[in-house]
Amino acid sequence: MPQEKRRPKRPARPKSESVDARPGLKARQVAARLLGAVIEGRTSLDGMTDPVGGHPHFRGLDSRDQALVKAILQAALRFRGSIEAEIAARIARPLPPNASALRHILHVGAAQILCLDVPDSAAVDLAVAMCAADPRTARFDKLANAVLRRIAREAERLPNEAADPRRDCPDWLWSRLEEQCGADRAARIATAHRRKAPIDLTVKSDAELWAERLGGRAIGPATVRLERVDGPVAELPGYEEGAWWVQDVAASLPARLLGDVNGRRVADLCAAPGGKTAELCAGGGIVTALDQSSSRMKRLKANLERLNLSAETLTASLKDYRPDEPFDAVLLDAPCSSTGTIRRHPDVAYTKDEAEIEKLAALQARMLRAAADLVAPGGRLVFANCSIDRAEGEDVVAAFLADRDDFVLDPVTPDELPGFAFAVTQEGFLRTTPEMLEGDLDPAGGLDGFFAARFRRR
Structure with missing residues (x-):
């Protein structure tokens, strides 16, 4: 009988076309890279995310992805202890000390699942793709998939007001807060650290009037507090004419x-x-x-x-x-x-x-x-x-x-x-x-x- 004709193998697509080209992947890779710079290099996040003089990989993103990277990093750092606990609870053995690249990928993925309005499937799939694209983490792609899928199914979203605030406060900081403020007040301060700060504006005059115009509330004689801002602050009424500044x-x-x-x-x-x-x-x-x-x-x-x-x-x-x-x-x-x-x-x-x-x-x-x-x-x-x-x-x-x-x-x-x-x-x-x-x-x-x-x- 004649042998079945085999189809010729399709040549493998270059890596840039198969993995790195996935929508949203570059932003997550940048987030993991900058998270590592903060944790291991103790580098200021403000400096790295400056749109003019910041990290070149961050500046290479469009404005939407830059905003996503900032949101991921804010969440990953604000709830670092809680995220680490969720990851550790779903790994049979602790990650080795030299697995920092994998830990950053897991934290970036978990921060999206637990804190942001990002589809769980996207957060998991892109974390797996990040692992596959990095030789240091390629062999852990299945582990990342399993851990993050379990977190998506089982973990409570953050912030969790019932959780011990000390979990998200590094030991050195907690010890100084407790010594100087007492345990109860230290806990209240650590709890406040887990909440996103509002936007305050100092106005030249008439805080009540500007509070009404901007949909905020006056705090003291010269401050207007905004609970949320949809869009750039520079597009709010009063910015162009110099009626207020952020402070x-x-x-x-x-x-x-x-x-x-x-x-x-x-x-x-x-x-x-x-x-x-x-x-x-x-x-x-x-x-x-x-x-x-x-x-x-x-x-x-x-x-x-x-x-x-x-x-x-x-x-x-x-x-x-x-x-x-x-x-x-x-x-x-x-x-x-x-x-x-x-x-x-x-x-x-x-x-x-x-x-x-x-x-x-x-x-x-x-x-x-x-x-x-x-x-x-x-x-x-x-x-x-x-x-x-x-x-x-x-x-x-x-x-x-x-x-x-x-x-x-x-x-x-x-x-x-x-x-x-x-x-x-x-x-x-x-x-x-x-x-x-x-x-x-x-x-x-x-x-x-x-x-x-x-x-x-x-």
């Missing part, structure tokens, strides 16, 4: 501690991106804005131009700055660990640690001494940062007062901050933490953690 309500408080700045010479140090500079300019101050980053100073100038506000802008280091005459008031919003902003920047919990906090506290002490030299006799100095750690706040203040007998503490009083009296401590400091302003688990509650102390030069 968490807590970040707007330190500038108010300088009091009435109308007609007074004011220095805003470490000024970029310019929210506090704008407040001081809007208050009538004759403002000098200083920042050592030329790229950040460009952003500050652009913001002031949009807001129709003007200030002298200088790109220079504080340690080298020597003005012709001292200032009536100086605001130093110093570089810090940013642990007060974990709601917005969950990578901070994994890129910072105790050693970094001590290093930054030492830098703040040096900068505070330099800032003090710029204050005229009788003038005010406000030291602030967005850390919730005492080492970067109260401890820096105590060391400064012990070192400089030409300055005295000028305590903040509750009546100076209408609506925020709860944030004034017994010592007269401003101290906000993320669980404040929370009511009935309001998803649009909370505020960033901030510290500020005010001094007067003798």
